[in-house]
Amino acid sequence: MSQRDPDPEQLPTDYMPSHVILNTDESLFVAHAKTLENGWLLVRLWDGTRRKYPPHRIDYYETIPTDTHRVELREDTHVRVIDNPQLKDRARDLASATGNGQAIADGGQTDG
Numbered sequence: 436m437s438q439r440d441p442d443p444e445q446l447p448t449d450y451m452p453s454h455v456i457l458n459t460d461e462s463l464f465v466a467h468a469k470t471l472e473n474g475w476l477l478v479r480l481w482d483g484t485r486r487k488y489p490p491h492r493i494d495y496y497e498t499i500p501t502d503t504h505r506v507e508l509r510e511d512t513h514v515r516v517i518d519n520p521q522l523k524d525r526a527r528d529l530a531s532a533t534g535n536g537q538a539i540a541d542g543g544q545t546d547g
Contacts, residue, residue, distance in 0.1 A: 440483035441466035443526035481529035
């Protein structure tokens with residue numbers, strides 16, 4: 436995963452935007468979610484923060500539909516874009532959050 440904040444308009448093609456529900460009923464909309472070999476869920480929030488959650492903290496998660504587009508001026512480069520306009524707007528809002536807690540989940544293990 437990239438070290439910079441995710442751009443909802445130009446996500447790397449390996450990103451999988453997802454909706455994650457924790458066992459505390461907290462709902463997260465994240466830029467990327469990936470299950471690690473040890474069963475933990477690694478997520479990157481829209482503010483660039485990475486978190487790891489153990490399996491017992493996750494009730495459910497699903498990927499958000501996206502499209503892949505070629506970036507202008509670079510034919511060999513593709514980006515992933517969120518299909519749903521409302522979710523894309525929400526991602527933009529979360530990406531621009533400046534430490535007010537909007538984009539940060541409670542609990543889990545931070546990494547970065």
